[in-house]
Every structure is written in structure tokens, then in C-alpha cells.
Amino acid sequence: MARTTLDLDEAVxxxxxxxxxxxxxxxxxxxxxxxxxxxxxxxxxxxxxVWVSQPMRAKVDLDDRDALWAVLDAD
Structure with a gap:
């Protein structure tokens, strides 16, 4: 074990x-x-x-009313 000198506070x-x-x-x-x-x-x-992101797109064609209602009505 190496030897050294330390200046310690009296309380320590x-x-x-x-x-x-x-x-x-x-x-x-x-x-x-x-x-x-x-x-x-x-x-x-x-x-x-490290921030990971990716472009987001609609999962349904918002111009296609029938497709939009089908997604909204799905449970």
C-alpha cells in the first residue's frame, strides 16, 4: 500500500x-x-x-371521407 500525508480537519x-x-x-x-x-x-x-424521430404522415387519406369514417368507427 502506498504511503502519503493528508491534512485532515480535526473533527474528521x-x-x-x-x-x-x-x-x-x-x-x-x-x-x-x-x-x-x-x-x-x-x-x-x-x-x-440521442433524439430519435421520423416524419409523420396521416395513416388514412384525409380527403377520402369513407376511409376516414371507417378508421374513426373502428374499435
């Missing part, structure tokens, strides 16, 4: 130490687990929206 460090006491794990392991979880839960950027 107190919470990490309390967790270390509860879980009986090294401070670095607890910090690493929490950071890994936070990075995985990071919201992902939404993907590109």
Missing part, C-alpha cells in the same frame, strides 16, 4: 480515530475504505441524449 480525524477503535483497523485502512467508497458513489455525468 476524531471520527476516524473513533471508528478505528470500534473496528480495530489501522487508520490508513479505514481512510482508504471510506475514500474508495466515496469515489465509487460519485455521480456520473449523464450520457449524451
Amino acid at each position: 480525524l476524531r471520527q476516524l480515530k473513533a471508528r478505528r477503535a470500534r473496528e480495530n483497523k489501522p487508520l490508513g485502512v479505514i481512510a482508504s475504505e471510506l475514500l474508495a467508497r466515496a469515489l465509487v458513489d460519485e455521480p456520473q455525468a449523464p450520457g449524451e441524449l
